[in-house]
Each structure stands twice: as C-alpha cells, then as structure tokens.
Amino acid sequence: MKSDRTPVADPVHSFWTSVSNPLDDLLSTDDLSTEADIVIIGAGFAGVATAYNILTSSSSSPKQSVLILDARKICFGATGRNGGHVKPDLYFNVSKYVSMDGASAAAEVTNFEAANVYAVKELVEAEKLDCDLHLTRAIDVYLGADHARQTEAAWEMLRRDNIVELRDVACVSKEDAERVSGVKGAQLAVSFTAAHLWPRKMVHQLLAKLLEQDHKLNVQANTPVTSVSDTTDEAGRWIIETSRGTIKATKVIHATNGYASQVLPEYTRSITPIRGVCSHIDSALKQHAPHLNNTYALRFDGRNYDYLIPRADGSIIVGGARQRFWHKPERWFDTVRNDELVDEATTYFDGYMQRHFRGWEDTQAQTKKVWTGSKYRSLLPMRN
Template sequence: MDERARIPVTLPRDNPTQSYWQDPPDPDVADLRTTPDLPTTADTVIIGSGITGATVAWNLLQSSSSESQSIVMLEARQACSGATGRNGGHTKAASYRSFLHHVEQLGVDEAVRIARLELSNILAVQEFAREHAIPCDLDACNTIDVIYDSAQWAQAHEAVAAMRKAMPEGDPAAEYEFYEPAEVRERFYVHDGEYAGREEKVYGGVGYFAGSLSAYKFGIGVLKLCLEKGLNLQTRTAAVGLERDGEGRWIVQTPRGKIVARRVVLATNGYTAALVKEFQGVIVPMRGQITAHRPGKTVPKAGCLPTTYSFIYEKGYEYMISRPAGSQFAGDIIMGGGLVRAPEDGLYEYGTTDDATLNEGISEYLKETTPRYFGPDWGEDHPDGRIRKEWTGIMGFSPDGFPFVGEMPGQKGLWVSCSFQGHGMVLCWKSASALVEMMEGRDGDGLAGWFPPVFRVSEKRLGGVFEGRLHLSAMPGAGEGE
C-alpha cells in the first residue's frame, strides 16, 4: 500500500467513462462559464463543483455580507463531473458498521456524535431537495443490509446494542431492525447463493432509514440556486497551481490565466494532493466501479423495489439501489462495489485517478451480481441485455478514515473539505456547512456541539500514514459516493 500511496496524484482525466447519471449532461450548467473571460480577482475561489463545492457556495451566499462578496468556482471538467456525478445513488449511513471502531478509537461520546451527524446529513439533503423542489429522483426509504458472514452478523447485533445503550431511547440514530434469513428471502427477495464454488449463506438482515437520489441532479440543482445568487461558475478550467503573493492573498493558476483571491476552498476530494503536496499519501485516491442493470423479467415491482440494499460478506460488500417509479429508466438496478474481488483485494485501484477506464475483473464480477443475489426472483434478463451502462469514479481516503475539514495549518485563507472515504453522501453536506461556519468566524460552542473535532484538519493528521480503508462499512460509494 505504501507504493500505491506514493503515486503522484494528478488532475482529473480529460475523457472519463460516462456516468449513468450524466447521460445526458445538464444542458444549462454542464459546460457553463458564467463570464466569457476568467475573472482576475475574487473574494473566494472554490475549486470543485460537486456537492461539497456547491454547499460551500450556497452557505457563503446566505451570509449577510454575500452581496459584497465575489465567489468563483473552478471545475476541471464539466460541472459536477467528479465523485458526486459518478456515485451509486445511495444516501445511506450504515453507522452501526463503524460505531464500535469509533468507540474504541475516540470514545462513546464522539462515536455518538458521528452517528448523529451522518443521519442528520441524510435528512438535511432530503429536506433541501424537497424545500427547493430539486428534481433529483429523491426516494426517502428504508434500506436492508443482507449479511453473508456469521462474524459480521454477530458484530451487527453487538454494535446496535452498544448504540442503543449509548443513546436515549427513541434516538433515531440508533433505530435498527433485524431480520432472520426467512424474512430476508420473503420481504427482500434475496436468496442463498454461490460464488467461486463457495456457498453464500444469508445469516440475516439489518434494516434502517436511508434513501436514494441522483446526486448529479441534486448537485446541479444546488449550483443553479447558487448561480441565481451570483456565483460565477467556470467549467473546463482546472486549477493547476496555488501560491501566495506578497500581501498574503492566494494566486490560483489555471490554463486560462490566474485569479487572485482572499481565500481558497479545496472541494477536490481524491484529487486534492495534485494541488497541495501536504496531502500526497495522506488523501489517497481510489477508483470505484458501478454498473446499471436493467431488471430481470421476474424482479418484483418491475425492479422499483421499496428499499435500497447492501450485500455484506467476509471481506467486502456491494451496494445497490433501484430506480424509483417515475424516474428515467425506472426499475434499473444500480450495483457498485466488488473491490475485493479484484487481484490482491483491489490493491491496484488505490493511487489511481484514472476514471477513463474500467477494471475488467470487477466489471465481470458486478455484471453477475444481480441474478446471484436475487436468484429465482431475477428471472430472464431484459431482452435489451442486462447491463445498460458501467463507469468508474475517484474517491479519497485518509489514514484515520475521516474527512479533512478546516483551515490548513500555517496557510491562512486556504480551506479544505475533502477525503470522504466513499461516504460523501452522508458527510459532504454537513462538513461543508461546518466549514463555512469556520470561515465566517462562527467556530464556537454551537459548532462544537455537533461537528466532530476528529474531522478537523491538523498537523498531526497530516502526518498520518495510509494503510488502506479502515471501515468495511456498507457505504454508498462514488465511483461510490461524494
């Protein structure tokens, strides 16, 4: 892993695989340059146009001083074309999967704070989409984790019991329901199976609140609201360098010229080390892969299943949503994951920013997941073929498994919110909101009450050594999910 973490991080590739969610790209925003020429100055430059960048912009534009602020957003490719526009569509916390680890590393209070933040992030995204009528195929629903490993089935019970003990009765962050194997088959249409000659036995299921949406459409919707309030978006304009001038301002270099700004926000996730070398080997990119399956002929409800899914086995997992009724390609099943089915448990997916290609081994594995998991409830493949589209995306992982949020130590005016561990849809919104509180001088007890201190960037955390993913959670995924 050391060798993979040392690979120099590059800027986004020019011709990525086309994401299911970006087919077609938004006609109004995908290639927008608000002004024909790149502004030469700005109060704030935001680098990255995914959910993090859009949320930072939105919150800054709500400030009482927003009318006197100029905010420029730079995007290397089309708008929202990174992890946000390439993920698996889940808004799913799976907090019980990391709770015991957090208790061991951080203590009960901090583990509870993280679990509550993850749920509050889901609820905030869903509520914002409703409040602003963003057409993003939002489906607020329950989810089921189907567990194929006896040790993880036992640990799930232990973790949920610990969460219930740590939180008041009725706390929604600790609400889980367990299903025995027969219930999993009857209610969720999932069966025992076999992979590589080995039996895969369903030990049970864990149900809780989650949801799905098109993160691309949601991100584009937030950007449109920001544009109405004065955001200057410059797509296909990569930031290629950062430096300070003699007055303490930041000079952002691009192929179209430079912008001088009072402050810069990095919403660059797995690509961050391409601009700030302190993150080389500290935020390590990792490529995730996803397939969109047309539903088989006997999938219940024509594929528009009422829950989202994860399939958890000894060393890894897949995650799945079905496209809700009324959406484009309703009933399509989006399946991602399969990392550990690649050679050396997916080692060679780390350290790469190449989302222009597929891993053929993972591709072949993901294509076969749906009939294997759903068994007789899948039926014959769709006459047009099982796979509609497959694509990749780049996530960012840190040594301790947490995002970096805050002002860079010793670099006044350089702010970051990135490295979301493939868990962006339940971390990005609240992390970006917390960042703006810090930027606007509201970093007090109110923020400390809900935002985990362990998420804050620090010299100590920047000195961490990446050894691989820490949480084997059934996470949503960009490539799996920012």
C-alpha cells in the first residue's frame, strides 16, 4: 500500500529529528575555546552520557572543564537516527562470543547489556527526562523454519551448559509462537526484558540539565574535528584541529560511532560505518489497530531481519529492509551519507504491518517517513 505522504520529501531528517530543538545548533560561547581539560568528540548518547558522568561524579574534584564538539547539530547522527531500542542481547550472539573469547567474556558482555536496560531507566527517572521511555519485553520472532530449529537447538545448549543467566528469557515454540507474538507465520519466539524511548529527547534533555547546573561545560555544534595530533605539546596536551580553530586538551574522548575513522584513520580497517534504513508508520484508523506492547525483531533467516518499536500514540518505528540493498555494498558499506535515501528500500515498508501482524489488515497503516542512519561495524576482537 502506498503512503499518502511521500517518504522521500525530507531525506535529511529522521522521525526523531523532524522537530527542532533550541539546543540543535548550540554554541555555548561565540568563540571556540582554545583549551580544555577534557574534549569529547561527538554529541550523541555516548558523548553526552560521558560528560554527565564526568561532571556529576563526586570523585572529580576540582571539577574539570569539558568541551563537547560535534560536526553537525546536537544528536543528529546515529543516536538521532536509530530505531529507539534499549535492547540487550541475552542469547542470540552468546554462542559466537563463547567461541571467540570464552564463556567468561560472553557472560560479562551479556550481563552488561542486561544491566544497561535498568541503568537507562534509572537515569531517566532520576533526572526526570521526558523521553517516552517504556520498559517492556522484546520479542525476537523467527519466520524461517530452518533458522528457528537452529536457534531453538542453540537455546537448549545454552540452558544445558549454563553459560549465561537465562532467567529473564522465555522461548516459545512453533505451536504457540504466532498467537503469543501476533506475527504471522512465526516459527519461534524468544522474549526478554527491554525498553524503548525517544533517543534524541533523552540526550537533549540530559544535556540541558548539565547546562542548567552551571558545570564547567562548553558545547559547540557544527564544529567538525579534522584531526587529533598523535604528538602532544610541551605540557603533554593533545592538539585537536577543527574547522574553527585549534584546541589543546589533557584528555580526548572519541564518541563518534561510525565516524571514528574519519578522525582516527588508523581504525579505518577496524571500525567501518555502515548505513541502515528506518521508517515511521502510522494509521488514520488507530481504533482498528491492535496496540503492540512489545518491541520486535523479525528474523527472516540467519542474515536478514527487521526491528520494530510501538509508540504510545499508536504509530510504529520499523528499521531494516536489508534484503533490498545488502547485495549492493556501495549503497551501505563505508558511507556516512545520511542526507540521501537508499532508493531500493523506500517502498519496503509500504503495507508492512498488514503483511506481518495479525489484526492489522484493515488499519490502513501507511509509511509516513523513511530515513537513513550510519552506525559502525567493528572488526575489533573482544578482550577478557
């Protein structure tokens, strides 16, 4: 079903960034500071959360000056363009982690991801952030029979070997998978605690809290870093070159996600940006649409999957569509072009809810927006 609003009208903005914010183009000072104790490159969740922990830590005395730099608007990169999930991986990649780095490392990663869900919830509640946070369950739905059988066998092995904590994970076999998940043709469903939110709202509001508290914080949007010197000055400070001047800092924190190798070329082969596709789906007949209480991953086979969160207003955020373009690496590999669409994927989400979810056939749910976003693929090994 075609959308009544062309999703290619505004390829620059995601659903999350469509509404402007006073902090978008923030310059704490008209002139760029020439020095700081700590420079953080990147003003997404990683960068702002790092600044929050530095500036609110009781162990940091005297308080250090922090300068956050971003090449574009505040929180306009991966955090402002993703699917809104706060989702741990409690089982899916565990076997791979075990084979790569051992059971102890796999358990450490899994426990960390599980704890992160509640850490985000505690942060949002402690700082009273209005960012549409909802604690719920994630349901991974397997639509291919062979992939479902392989996954169920791997699940049984994890249970038998007791490698990771699985008390929060539930596995629903084919007999009940479609009814429990609400997804047509489900062969297997695996559920566990997760959350979803409006990521850009969370970051903007957390940053606003820091600025209100008059910390030694300076934020400079639209200030690309062009290089960080691999040699220091006479005082042992790093030299950061930007489009607006030079900065000297005692410490430099890179929070640049898929953009890392643009500032750190030595990571070009290890951290590669890859481009994904996401969409916003809504219906004029919400009263006919079953409300989804869970987030989803629809796994079509071992390679292809989509990811979905329901919003409280009844609309849906869906990302994926890799079947349409993954066979063309030039469309997604080693690119940070978020100002254009992946044309092969723009029609993928039309009629999506009607195709895959029970009870959505007569909802007239339509694609309202499609956008791209770059994240990273890391080839760095895990370490114990």
